[in-house]
Amino acid sequence: MPFAREYGGTLATRSFGGALVSRTFYARGQTGQQLLYGAYQALMRQVALGRVELLCRRDLLELVTVDGVARGAVCRHLLTGALEVHTAQAVVLATGGYSNVYFLSTNALKSNASAIWRAHRQGALFANPCFTQIHPTCIPSGDAYQSKLTLMSESLRNDGRVWLPAMAGDERPPAAIPEAERDYFLERQYPAYGNMVPRDVASRRARELCNAGHGVGPGGRSVYLDLRDAIAREGRETIEARYGNLLEMYERISGDDPITTPMRIYPAPHYTMGGLWVDYQLMSSIPGLFVLGEANFSEHGANRLGASALMQGLADGYFIAPATVTAWLAGHPTPAIAVDDPACRAALERARGRIAALLQVGGRRPVDAFHRELGALMIERCGISREASGLRAGLQELEELEHRFHSEVRVPGSAEGPNPELEKALRVADFFGLAQLMLRDALAREESCGAHFREEHQSAEGEARRDDANFSHIAAWEFRGDGAEPLRHSEPLCFTALQPSTRSYR
Amino acid sequence: MTSRPTDSGLAPGSASRPRLSLNLRVWRQESPAEPGGFQSYRLEQVSADLSLLEALDQLNEQLIAAGERPVHFEHDCREGICGSCGFLVNGQAHGPQAATTVCQLYLRQFEDGATLSLEPWRSRAFPPIQDLVVDRSALDRLISAGGYCSVNTGQAPEGNAMLVGQEQAASAFATASCIGCGACVASCRNASASLFVAAKLAHLGQLPQGQPERQKRARSMGQQMEAEGFGSCSSNLECEAVCPKQISADWISWMRREAR
Ligand SMILES: Cc1cc2nc3c(=O)[nH]c(=O)nc-3n(C[C@H](O)[C@H](O)[C@H](O)COP(=O)(O)OP(=O)(O)OC[C@H]3O[C@@H](n4cnc5c(N)ncnc54)[C@H](O)[C@@H]3O)c2cc1C
Numbered sequence: 001m002p003f004a005r006e007y008g009g010t011l012a013t014r015s016f017g018g019a020l021v022s023r024t025f026y027a028r029g030q031t032g033q034q035l036l037y038g039a040y041q042a043l044m045r046q047v048a049l050g051r052v053e054l055l056c057r058r059d060l061l062e063l064v065t066v067d068g069v070a071r072g073a074v075c076r077h078l079l080t081g082a083l084e085v086h087t088a089q090a091v092v093l094a095t096g097g098y099s100n101v102y103f104l105s106t107n108a109l110k111s112n113a114s115a116i117w118r119a120h121r122q123g124a125l126f127a128n129p130c131f132t133q134i135h136p137t138c139i140p141s142g143d144a145y146q147s148k149l150t151l152m153s154e155s156l157r158n159d160g161r162v163w164l165p166a167m168a169g170d171e172r173p174p175a176a177i178p179e180a181e182r183d184y185f186l187e188r189q190y191p192a193y194g195n196m197v198p199r200d201v202a203s204r205r206a207r208e209l210c211n212a213g214h215g216v217g218p219g220g221r222s223v224y225l226d227l228r229d230a231i232a233r234e235g236r237e238t239i240e241a242r243y244g245n246l247l248e249m250y251e252r253i254s255g256d257d258p259i260t261t262p263m264r265i266y267p268a269p270h271y272t273m274g275g276l277w278v279d280y281q282l283m284s285s286i287p288g289l290f291v292l293g294e295a296n297f298s299e300h301g302a303n304r305l306g307a308s309a310l311m312q313g314l315a316d317g318y319f320i321a322p323a324t325v326t327a328w329l330a331g332h333p334t335p336a337i338a339v340d341d342p343a344c345r346a347a348l349e350r351a352r353g354r355i356a357a358l359l360q361v362g363g364r365r366p367v368d369a370f371h372r373e374l375g376a377l378m379i380e381r382c383g384i385s386r387e388a389s390g391l392r393a394g395l396q397e398l399e400e401l402e403h404r405f406h407s408e409v410r411v412p413g414s415a416e417g418p419n420p421e422l423e424k425a426l427r428v429a430d431f432f433g434l435a436q437l438m439l440r441d442a443l444a445r446e447e448s449c450g451a452h453f454r455e456e457h458q459s460a461e462g463e464a465r466r467d468d469a470n471f472s473h474i475a476a477w478e479f480r481g482d483g484a485e486p487l488r489h490s491e492p493l494c495f496t497a498l499q500p501s502t503r504s505y506r
Numbered sequence: 507m508t509s510r511p512t513d514s515g516l517a518p519g520s521a522s523r524p525r526l527s528l529n530l531r532v533w534r535q536e537s538p539a540e541p542g543g544f545q546s547y548r549l550e551q552v553s554a555d556l557s558l559l560e561a562l563d564q565l566n567e568q569l570i571a572a573g574e575r576p577v578h579f580e581h582d583c584r585e586g587i588c589g590s591c592g593f594l595v596n597g598q599a600h601g602p603q604a605a606t607t608v609c610q611l612y613l614r615q616f617e618d619g620a621t622l623s624l625e626p627w628r629s630r631a632f633p634p635i636q637d638l639v640v641d642r643s644a645l646d647r648l649i650s651a652g653g654y655c656s657v658n659t660g661q662a663p664e665g666n667a668m669l670v671g672q673e674q675a676a677s678a679f680a681t682a683s684c685i686g687c688g689a690c691v692a693s694c695r696n697a698s699a700s701l702f703v704a705a706k707l708a709h710l711g712q713l714p715q716g717q718p719e720r721q722k723r724a725r726s727m728g729q730q731m732e733a734e735g736f737g738s739c740s741s742n743l744e745c746e747a748v749c750p751k752q753i754s755a756d757w758i759s760w761m762r763r764e765a766r
């Protein structure tokens with residue numbers, strides 16, 4: 001893997017959000033992508049050796065459990081539509097995070113929660129679902145049909161100054177707003193850290209001012225990130241060389257030249273710290289079901305720091321799972337179950353029933369229309385900032401929306417052959433269930449903690465206030481049937497060497 | 507919902523941004539067994555801030571509401587890094603903008619009233635699946651023919667045990683940035699995968715870990731290229747012109763020397 005190098009040939013390092021030391025190896029802006037290629041190549045080598053069989057173009061729709069132990073999965077072949085049963089001695093899920101519950105996020109469009117959600121319904125505990133990270137420097141949306149929010153490197157905050165018109169409802173173009181009428185709100189509120197405050201703080205302050213009518217751009221949902229002063233200080237060429245690719249990307253997407261006019265940015269859902277509960281072996285509460293990467297809840301607590309998602313991918317996939325999954329296999333030499341085992345048939349029926357129900361609705365609205373509504377609801381009620389009455393209202397609205405989905409959606413085509421709309425419908429149906437759990441979890445956690453900010457729990461200066469006496473624990477939710485209240489378990493956090501303290505950036 | 511301003515980004519105000527209308531001629535093909543053909547659609551007054559794929563999303567919502575089958579196209583990241591998307595726009599792989607995948611091609615690149623023809627990659631090695639979707643698994647098979655280092659990684663070594671010069675690492679990086687979209691194949695009149703294979707060989711061949719199997723890798727990936735039905739390179743350089751990652755075709759000549 002072509003990591004960046006110093007002149008002497010040693011590995012180069014970079015500093016990252018939340019860390020004061022330069023300690024992160026990187027490969028330009030593609031570290032994750034290059035790690036993925038390395039893993040992909042190693043995988044294709046095993047394929048060539050006949051040790052791994054790839055079953056591409058499949059969506060996992062159900063988990064098979066026998067006597068409470070994971071013994072297989074039901075997948076849908078995305079080209080033929082066939083439902084397949086795969087039996088196994090262990091099941092490993094590495095199916096990523098659930099930021100797409102918000103519809104617009106920085107994640108790839110096919111990222112989804114179905115695998116972990118289906119496992120949750122089979123008994124796997126879901127931990128801290130409300131811990132979701134909203135990244136401040138994304139290219140905002142311009143139109144209702146926009147399908148994703150692209151992340152820009154946080155490094156831009158090193159040279160860019162964040163501002164908004166001081167007067168609410170000011171519709172003048174940025175160049176026409178004189179210096180005295182600009183509010184550099186992060187510098188004003190945080191003289192020590194200024195534009196470099198942590199992600200959650202920057203996101204929250206931007207949202208507050210947009211809600212108060214100061215926001216700019218389409219719908220008033222963005223803030224300026226202005227390179228003007230940096231260009232005046234260091235020259236256009238230096239700034240262009242420092243951020244070259246990023247500035248090009250911004251221009252390509254927004255159509256504006258960031259050198260001559262301030263960029264517009266807005267926070268976007270980016271990473272989900274919550275996920276299936278796992279133990280130190282990365283095994284979920286269903287024996288034989290292992291969960292790796294962003295799909296599990298471990299490692300990041302209530303907020304993830306820059307670069308540590310890739311660190312977790314390596315830790316889980318390279319160091320932990322090879323030892324713990326093999327240990328499980330060695331200790332459980334149970335004979336394989338037959339593909340027509342009653343447990344497999346039941347799982348198959350569950351998947352078939354869900355597909356048939358979605359195809360039968362025969363409504364008029366496409367899946368995406370509902371997904372957009374779900375996203376709007378979730379970002380409003382359970383996004384950058386949450387509050388009890390809003391969360392309760394969100395639960396109500398969600399119930400109505402889910403009901404409308406199941407009576408008004410139109411999923412064209414049939415269960416056979418390629419049907420991308422059916423794939424989306426199955427995912428969105430599962431996002432409804434997860435959204436409800438997120439709202440409940442956010443409501444139950446009566447404190448502000450990491451990326452979870454409850455408006456009721458803040459200091460006089462508007463900063464997050466934790467309640468370690470009552471909430472220094474992991475919330476792990478148990479599914480108890482459709483319509484039944486899920487059960488909240490708590491696993492206490494024990495700090496032995498270091499004690500959690502309060503952050504201050506003022 | 508309440509009357510509070512929302513975070514959804516769907517609030518009014520976008521009306522002031524530029525809009526345009528487009529005529530789309532889209533290749534529709536139900537299955538590999540059935541013949542395909544172009545079908546014309548019109549998109550009225552769509553936002554110029556949308557990508558071409560988002561315009562197709564919008565078209566699909568209209569088709570679904572009208573009871574028709576939506577257009578099938580591949581995509582995932584929608585930010586030009588995963589290599590899932592790709593089709594011909596007016597005969598050009600990924601459309602007219604240089605260094606751009608089709609998911610990053612924004613409508614403001616087109617004139618109001620323009621007609622865009624969208625067709626799938628055409629190559630013997632990429633059998634059709636449906637509409638704009640083709641099967642590119644031949645590229646995966648090329649990688650499994652040797653596009654890796656066959657030493658088990660073992661224990662994590664000390665990071666700086668192996669030094670790599672900065673320029674060399676940067677050059678390896680430039681070739682490692684291939685996203686495997688297949689545009690090089692689709693734009694080549696011989697349907698050659700030479701740029702794809704050369705990029706992989708150069709990525710591994712410039713790093714110390716890739717040295718032991720350099721020649722063997724070049725030979726076996728070359729053989730697999732033929733077995734998959736990819737043509738040979740006659741230096742038309744179309745591949746370089748359409749590559750969204752701007753990988754240089756000079757690496758193809760480099761590859762020829764490697765395989766000797
Ligand atoms: C734009 C962006 C930039 C980032 N930058 C950084 C960074 O600089 N540093 C850092 O540390 N982290 C970064 N992250 C976070 C990090 O990339 C992710 O957390 C990490 O890639 C997650 O890896 P994973 O293997 O757990 O899941 P993923 O990479 O999300 O893989 C999950 C896979 O499972 C598939 N899948 C999901 N559900 C199913 C199903 N039901 N059936 C079959 N397949 C399914 C998905 O399609 C996907 O291919 C970034 C994330 C984004 C979105």
Ligand code: FES
Binds near residue numbers: 591
């Ligand atoms: S969708 Fe990923 S590169 Fe276009």
